[in-house]
Amino acid sequence: MTTAVGADTARKPVTMAQALGRALRDAMAADPSVHVLGEDVGTLGGVFRITDGLAEEFGEDRCTDTPLAEAGILGTAVGMAMYGLRPVVEMQFDAFAYPSFEQLISHVSRMRNRTRGAMPMPITVRVPYGGGIGGVEHHSDSSEIYYMATPGLQVVAPATVADAYGLLRAAIASDDPVIFLEPKRLYWSKADWSADAPEQVPPIGRAVVRRPGSGGRRGATLISYGPSVPVCLEAAEAARAEGWDLEVVDLRSLVPFDDETVCASVRRTGRAVVVHESTGFGGPGGEIAARVTERCFHHLEAPVLRVAGFDIPYPPPMLERHHLPGVDRVLDAVARLQWESEWTEGSAV
Amino acid sequence: MTVLEQPGAYRPTPPPGWQPRADAAPLLPDPEPYRLLGTAAAADISPDLLTRLHRELVRGRRYNTQATALTRQGRLAVYPSSTGQEACQVAAGLVLEDRDWLFPSYRDTLAAVVRGLDPVDALTLLRGDWHSGYDPHAHRVAPLCTPLATQLPHAVGLAHAARLKGDDVVALALVGDGGTSEGDFHEALNFAAVWHAPVVFLVQNNGFAISVPLAKQTAAPSLAHKAVGYGMPGRLVDGNDAAAVHEVLAEAVRRARGGGGPTLVEAVTYRIEAHTNADDATRYRPDSEVEAWRAHDPIALLEEAMRDRHLLDDEGVRAARESAERFAADLRTRMHQDPALDPMALFEHVYADRTSQLREQAAQLRAELDAEAADAGKGE
Numbered sequence: 001m002t003t004a005v006g007a008d009t010a011r012k013p014v015t016m017a018q019a020l021g022r023a024l025r026d027a028m029a030a031d032p033s034v035h036v037l038g039e040d041v042g043t044l045g046g047v048f049r050i051t052d053g054l055a056e057e058f059g060e061d062r063c064t065d066t067p068l069a070e071a072g073i074l075g076t077a078v079g080m081a082m083y084g085l086r087p088v089v090e091m092q093f094d095a096f097a098y099p100s101f102e103q104l105i106s107h108v109s110r111m112r113n114r115t116r117g118a119m120p121m122p123i124t125v126r127v128p129y130g131g132g133i134g135g136v137e138h139h140s141d142s143s144e145i146y147y148m149a150t151p152g153l154q155v156v157a158p159a160t161v162a163d164a165y166g167l168l169r170a171a172i173a174s175d176d177p178v179i180f181l182e183p184k185r186l187y188w189s190k191a192d193w194s195a196d197a198p199e200q201v202p203p204i205g206r207a208v209v210r211r212p213g214s215g216g217r218r219g220a221t222l223i224s225y226g227p228s229v230p231v232c233l234e235a236a237e238a239a240r241a242e243g244w245d246l247e248v249v250d251l252r253s254l255v256p257f258d259d260e261t262v263c264a265s266v267r268r269t270g271r272a273v274v275v276h277e278s279t280g281f282g283g284p285g286g287e288i289a290a291r292v293t294e295r296c297f298h299h300l301e302a303p304v305l306r307v308a309g310f311d312i313p314y315p316p317p318m319l320e321r322h323h324l325p326g327v328d329r330v331l332d333a334v335a336r337l338q339w340e341s342e343w344t345e346g347s348a349v
Numbered sequence: 350m351t352v353l354e355q356p357g358a359y360r361p362t363p364p365p366g367w368q369p370r371a372d373a374a375p376l377l378p379d380p381e382p383y384r385l386l387g388t389a390a391a392a393d394i395s396p397d398l399l400t401r402l403h404r405e406l407v408r409g410r411r412y413n414t415q416a417t418a419l420t421r422q423g424r425l426a427v428y429p430s431s432t433g434q435e436a437c438q439v440a441a442g443l444v445l446e447d448r449d450w451l452f453p454s455y456r457d458t459l460a461a462v463v464r465g466l467d468p469v470d471a472l473t474l475l476r477g478d479w480h481s482g483y484d485p486h487a488h489r490v491a492p493l494c495t496p497l498a499t500q501l502p503h504a505v506g507l508a509h510a511a512r513l514k515g516d517d518v519v520a521l522a523l524v525g526d527g528g529t530s531e532g533d534f535h536e537a538l539n540f541a542a543v544w545h546a547p548v549v550f551l552v553q554n555n556g557f558a559i560s561v562p563l564a565k566q567t568a569a570p571s572l573a574h575k576a577v578g579y580g581m582p583g584r585l586v587d588g589n590d591a592a593a594v595h596e597v598l599a600e601a602v603r604r605a606r607g608g609g610g611p612t613l614v615e616a617v618t619y620r621i622e623a624h625t626n627a628d629d630a631t632r633y634r635p636d637s638e639v640e641a642w643r644a645h646d647p648i649a650l651l652e653e654a655m656r657d658r659h660l661l662d663d664e665g666v667r668a669a670r671e672s673a674e675r676f677a678a679d680l681r682t683r684m685h686q687d688p689a690l691d692p693m694a695l696f697e698h699v700y701a702d703r704t705s706q707l708r709e710q711a712a713q714l715r716a717e718l719d720a721e722a723a724d725a726g727k728g729e
Contacts, residue, residue, distance in 0.1 A: 035513075061513050067543055072502050072536030079506020082491065083514070099532075106496045107503070114480040114492055117698040152699055175701045205704070256704035 010194040016164045017187040020050050020126075022195045023168035024088065028058050031086060034172060036063040038073060038090030038126075047092055048128055048187055074100040077123050078107050086122045088172055094129040095138035101146070108177045109152030124171045124178045129157075130227045130277050131324055132185035134317040140184075141314055142278035144226075147179040148254050148287070154204055155254040157181040157226035161191035163252060166201020174204060183227035205256035211236050213247030213269055220244065220271035220337055223262060223288055225251040228275045228325060235330035244334055254284060262288070263295045270301040271337045275325055280308030302338035371580045378573035378585040382617045385593040386654040394592050396660050402439060402591045403655060404669050406648045409435040409459045411673035412468065413622075415680055416458075416475075420626040424684045426477040429456040433621030436591035436647035437523075437553045439463050444598040445521055450489045452504040452522040454497070456553075460523065461490045469683050478688040498528040501537030501550065508541070508548040508605070519605045520548045521598070527558025529572050538613065542579040547605035549598065550613045553588060555620035560633040576613035588618030589647040592654070619645075692718060 028034045036054055038046070042065035045052030054063035066073050070091060077087035091097035104125070112120045131140035147155045154176055158164040164182070171178035193199075202208075211233055213219045222232040229250045236246035249265050251258065266272045272292055274285040285306035292304050307325045315323045385391050413432040419425045431438050434456075442463025445451060453461050458471040465488045473482025474493050481492040491507075494500035504522035511518035528534055529552055541548050552572050556563060569575055576583030586597045594616050601612035619642035623630035630639075655661035696703060696711040703711065 067536075067539055069536040069539065071533055072540045075499065075502025075533060075536065076506030076509060076540050079503035079508070079520075080510040081506075082485070082503060083507045083510035085510045085513075102496060102499060102533075103502070106499060110480070111492070112701070113698045115485060115698075116479065116481075116694070117701075118484040118486060119492070120701065154700070256700075257706065259705060 010196055011192040012194070013190040014161055014193045014195075015188050015190050016158070016161050016182075017048060017050055019161045019165040019193060019195070020168055020182060021052055021054075023165045023172075024051060024054060025057065026195070027088070027169055027172040028054065028062060031172075033084060033086045034062075034088060035080060035085050036088045036090065037066050037077065038064075039066060039068055039092050041065060041090050046090060048184070050126070050182075051090065070097060070100040071103050074103040074108065074123075074125065078103060078111070078121065081121050081123050082119060086124075086172060088124045088126065091125060091127045093135075093139050094127055094141040094143045097125070097127055097143065100125075104147075104153070104177075105150050109150045112176065113152060120175045121177045122172075122175045124168075124174075124180055126168075126180045126182060128184045128187075129181045130183050130185065131314060131320050132227060132277075134320070135184075136317060137314070140317075140320065142276065142309065144179075144181055144254055144276075145278055145283055147181075148284060152177065153255060154178045155181065156204055156252065157183065157254065158252065159183065159186065159210070159224075159226055159229035159250050161189065161193045162199040163201055163250075165193070165195070165198050167204065167252060170201065170204050178204065181226060185227050186230070189230070205253045205258060207249055207251045207253070207258035207261040209247060209261070209265060210250040211246070211248040213245045213265075215268050216245050217340070218243050218245050219247065219269035220273065220334055221247045221249055221262075221265045221269045222273050222275055222330065222334075223249045223251065223265075223292075224275040225254060226276075228277060231325060231327060232275050232330060235327045235334070238327055239331060239334060242331070242335075246334065257288075257291070259291060259295060262292060266292050266296045266304075267299040270299055272296075272300075272304045273307060273330065273333045273337070274304065275307045275330055275333075277309045277324055279311045280306050281311045283308050302336075305333045305336060307333045373577050376577045376580070376582045378571060378576070378583040378615070382585050382587040383593050383597060384587045384590050385596060386590045386650050391592065391654050392658065394596075396658070398595065399592065399651070399655050399658075399660055401443065402436075402595065403648075403651055403661065403665075404672065405439040405443065405463050406435050406591060406651060407666075407669040408673040408676050409439055409463065410648060411670075411677045412459055412462060412680070415677040416472065417622065417626060419472075419681070419684050422685075425472060425475050427625050427627060428472075428475055429625045430620075430622040431456055431459050433642060433647070434553055434555055434588065434618045435459065436594050436651075437551065437588050437616045437618055440591055440594035440598055441521060441523060441551055444595055444602055445489075445519065448489065448516070448518050449602070450491065450504070450507055450518065450520045452491045452500045452507075452520060453493050454500065454523055454525065454528070455493050455495050456525065457523045458493065461488070461493070464488055464490055466490055468680050472684070473688075476684070476688065478690055479694075498524050498531035498533040498537070500524075501528075501533055502540065504548050504550075505537050505541045505544070505546050505611075508546040509544050512547055517606050518547065519602050520546075521551060521602065522548060523551050523553065525558065526552060526554040526556070526563050526566055526572060527561065528552075529575065530558075530566055538575070538579045538581070538611070541611040542581045545608075545610040547608075548611045549601040549605055550611065551598065552613065552615045553618055554615055555588075555618050557620055557624070557634070559624040559628060560630075562633075571615060573613060573615035579613075581611045581613055584612060584614045586614060586616050588616030589645050589650060591647055591651050618647075
């Protein structure tokens with residue numbers, strides 16, 4: 001943290017939604033090629049009010065209400081990027097982004113490669129994602145795995161107010177396309193933060209140890225991102241009562257993936273659980289568990305476990321609490337990490 | 350019968366907020382495809398333009414036959430020929446200013462060549478040594494687009510961006526009759542009209558989407574009529590009349606440049622060859638149909654009109670053909686050279702900076718290539 005001495009007085013409780021809006025505003029003020037477009041982003045300020053005030057401040061040519069057509073929004077953003085603009089596209093909800101997938105997969109992700117670097121795609125696609133807000137069908141998907149499986153895209157998910165600002169600025173500044181996954185249920189989470197002295201957030205592709213463990217024999221690493229990070233932090237706190245000492249790694253970027261930070265933590269603790277809302281089968285956790293196992297096998301005391309959403313279509317709002325990984329489910333997984341008491345003679349220590 | 354014509358009708362109040370929008374009548378296309386060659390108006394076409402069109406048509410036809418031959422010789426993985434559609438290709442390639450942008454599909458390499466692209470670079474995708482062979486900024490030609498109609502929103506976005514920046518740049522996007530059924534066609538036309546973007550859509554209606562004829566593609570009165578629903582003018586033109594296509598496109602480009610918004614042009618033409626060299630057109634259309642279109646050949650139509658005006662004689666035809674032969678010979682020679690392949694380039698442009706994962710994978714491929722080279726060295 002590089003906050004200047006005295007700047008703390010300016011820090012006040014700010015929501016993630018406000019920090020995201022501030023990031024857009026600051027990016028637009030800093031670079032006239034940054035254009036925001038999407039459904040309801042202009043006059044209304046977006047259904048989550050993230051773009052509130054941008055059309056008023058920068059004009060409707062810079063913050064544009066588009067026709068209601070996601071492929072058209074992203075497709076025209078491709079053309080704008082071809083002409084040197086830096087479009088920031090808002091997809092209204094995770095599941096509403098699916099019509100844009102052809103543009104994303106066939107063009108946005110490939111244009112730089114196709115043209116041998118002559119035509120980069122500096123496009124940020126903001127996607128309010130994930131559950132926990134009582135949304136009806138098509139409003140709560142964790143769609144990150146679709147994006148992760150597409151080479152050429154960067155995939156980012158902030159979990160804190162400071163990261164929301166810093167990573168969104170980094171995403172907009174990136175010369176490559178970024179899928180910016182905004183955890184809807186953290187939109188109204190607050191932290192003391194000041195836009196005038198924002199924390200330094202490392203570039204896209206760096207994870208962070210959000211809660212360090214002490215490296216003792218009752219240690220394990222919880223690996224998570226986005227909306228599941230607060231769940232892991234709460235679980236880690238609760239785990240202290242059981243005598244466990246949990247480290248929490250916040251990935252921040254799913255692509256590029258920070259093997260270094262993740263593996264350094266797992267090598268210290270010898271145990272790992274991956275936690276996310278997305279479905280488990282074919283989900284991000286499988287890739288993460290495989291990477292950790294390939295790189296840290298001789299440091300592992302137990303198989304890498306996954307705590308994920310069930311392999312079901314996202315549930316209706318009155319049932320979603322049964323689907324979302326919560327503290328208890330995380331602690332159950334931690335309990336299954338083959339601790340010494342259940343371990344037979346000859347286990348590595 | 351309108352409400353006012355009903356006997357004894359009173360004038361009901363329209364629904365609140367309803368108001369008349371654009372008048373549809375001026376947007377409607379002509380009932381028949383517009384023609385210039387063979388009409389009295391052909392006398393007014395500039396001789397320079399006719400000569401240029403002729404030279405490009407003859408060269409374009411030769412380009413198509415040469416590229417098709419290159420597939421048989423194993424030098425192209427596939428070639429979707431534009432034989433029979435050269436009038437559209439040539440007009441599209443000639444009608445733009447340098448600062449304008451062309452958005453071609455995979456069947457439109459000829460238009461890109463007419464615009465100034467090296468044909469070897471234009472054919473890179475179809476040869477298969479890379480997905481695109483040219484810097485799009487060099488000639489303002491977007492990469493050849495394979496997923497149908499997905500290039501149309503790009504054209505709209507680029508034209509919109511140019512307008513926002515205050516540049517008087519026009520985008521011309523090419524699509525086929527099959528592509529008009531895609532969702533991206535709809536979204537692109539709608540965005541273009543709402544944004545009043547300086548873009549021209551040219552639908553080359555060549556009768557077929559691989560094997561599926563237009564009747565199974567649409568029930569619209571014409572593809573040009575689709576424009577009306579978006580609030581832009583639709584123009585219907587004989588796609589084998591190079592002068593007519595050029596005039597209609599030039600007018601649409603002028604209109605776009607002058608702030609008049611987008612235009613949809615349908616050029617009625619015919620795909621003389623199969624979809625590609627891998628297709629068998631005899632399975633879905635009779636030879637008689639193809640013969641009827643051969644009698645409506647774009648080169649023959651133009652030559653007849655030019656001879657009528659004494660702008661072309663046997664010597665002129667011979668000179669155009671010789672020039673086309675030289676062009677084809679040069680293309681043949683260069684396409685028979687093996688392209689330089691660099692497998693390591695596969696990792697070069699996925700991102701601006703390689704990820705650690707791609708660095709590892711590049712190192713793996715490097716080691717495999719070195720081992721291969723070492724093995725080959727031992728064999729010598």
